[in-house]
Amino acid sequence: MTTPQPALLQLIGGTPAVPVPTENSWYTAKLEAASVAGMxxxxxxxxxxxxxxxxxxxxxxxxxxxxxxxxxxxxxxxxxxxxxxxxxxxxxxxxxxxxxxxxxxxxxxxxxxxxxxxxxxxxxxxxxxxxxxxxxxxxxxxxxxxxPDNADGYQAMGAEILDQVDAVDVLVASIGSGGHCAGLTRVLRTRWPHLRVIGVDAVGSRIFGQPDRRRLMRGLGSSILPRNVAYADFDEVHWVGAREAVASCRGLAASTGIAGGWSTGAAALVAGWAAERAPAARVLTVFPDGPHRYLRTIYDDDWCRANDLLGESAHAPAELASPTGSEVTGWGRCAVVRDPAAEVMRVADSAPGTTDVGAGAAG
The missing domain is CATH 3.40.50.1100 (Rossmann fold)
Structure with missing residues (x-):
């Protein structure tokens, strides 16, 4: 039997929130790499x-x-x-x-x-x-x-943020299981009820209705539809490709000395975009981990060349009228957010003679 060592729990949390400059503005990033095992x-x-x-x-x-x-x-x-x-x-x-x-x-x-x-x-x-x-x-x-205990685990992070920043207008959150965004939104909206939430997904992820494709990016996006994703919380969603995430990671590291993985690069890209687009808005994001597991991938020139990740990347998102309107390849944005599973049910229920099929799928 493994002997419990509860003192190790002191190593979790208590991470800093720091300003990150952009070209003409700035945003705040919660640096979860400062905790031993990350977010x-x-x-x-x-x-x-x-x-x-x-x-x-x-x-x-x-x-x-x-x-x-x-x-x-x-x-x-x-x-x-x-x-x-x-x-x-x-x-x-x-x-x-x-x-x-x-x-x-x-x-x-x-x-x-x-x-x-x-x-x-x-x-x-x-x-x-x-x-x-x-x-x-x-x-x-x-x-x-x-x-749901996944999202509950981020209540303490939310409480830390309430103590660390004066205000937040926009939360930019990378989405994998959906837990940290759901948990943070729940806490932050108790103080800032009009908080805008921007989800950041990976190109090739199913979470927000795009087609499932093979993804180089790990820890971001999903081939399944996690129930921890609180679709009603989101005001918009962005999809970020691997080339864009690499460029963002490397740019962030070069300009600030802060480095991280795929989720960090994607979140930094969208948070910087949001801060530049509305300089008066106070933008917050979370960098989930540090760079060490990515030294042979994101930060390795040979690996990036072999995967065609060092070419020109998108500098602004392509606008989608709906999450399923077209397939994103580099960086896309949509102000319409839907639960893909609920949308399938809605279509099935509205089709003539398919009510029973839809009800069966819901179970």
Whole structure:
């Protein structure tokens, strides 16, 4: 049985919020890389504590979760703090740096070698996770995509921000599981009820209605539709491509010395755009992690050349009239935000003779 080490929880949170200059303005960024395991340690602790409180997670039980990497770091720390062994279902594209780090932490890895033909690595990992859960009595799956405790884990981040900044008019949030945006919005709108929320997705992600495509960007976007995404919270959505995220990451690092991964680059791009577009608006974003796992990808010239990521990138978003109106390839923006699952149901229910089919799908 893993011995709990609750003192480790002191390593989570308490991160700074710093001004980041743009060409003619600035925005505020919450630097979650200043916390040992990055942003998702907050969600990891919240999900494990919530499950234990409900009796779903027994003392010392094994945690099994699918991850592209970042949540895995959070679960590694949360597992040691709360006394649970952790088994992570990862895939062949997990960076060598993270594999080495998980090995040093004595975190078990089950590596998926082949992507699912339609759901990619994410679906393949979830299918393997189901097999492991069935074979491991007493194991617990946090299910970051659909677990409301994920969003609850960011209440403390919201409280920190309320103490750190005078006002926020616009929140720019990268979207993967949807947890940190939902949790932050809930807290920040208690003080600033007219807060505008801009979601930042990846090109090739299904979350906001674009077609599912293979993505180089990890930790941002999704091949499934997470229920933690609170669609009603959003005022607009942006989709950012890998080339644009690389340019943003490298530009941010060169100008400020702040570096991070795909989510950081995408959020920085859109936050800078929002600050330049409305200089009087006080824009806030979150940089989820630091640069270390991306040194052989985003910050490696050879890797970027091999993936055609160093050419000209978009300097402004293409405007879409609807989330499904056209496929975004570089950087796109839409002021209409819909839940794709609800939209499918609406279309099915409105078609003649399909009411029963739609009702069945809803179940």
């Amino acid at each position: 998702k340690a907050r969600a990891a602790v919240s999900m494990l504590r919530g499950a234990a409180a409900r009796g779903e997670l027994a003392p010392g039980a094994t945690i099994i979760e699918s991850t592209s990497g970042t949540l895995g770091l959070g679960l590694a720390l949360a597992g040691k703090a709360l006394g649970h062994p952790v088994l992570l279902v990862v895939d062949d594209e997990l960076e060598p740096e993270l594999r080495s780090l998980f090995s040093a932490y004595r975190i078990g890895l089950d590596v998926v070698r082949t992507p699912h033909p339609t759901g990619g690595w994410q679906r393949a990992r979830l299918d393997r996770l189901a097999e492991l859960l069935a074979a491991t009595p007493g194991a617990y799956w946090p299910d970051q995509y659909d677990n």
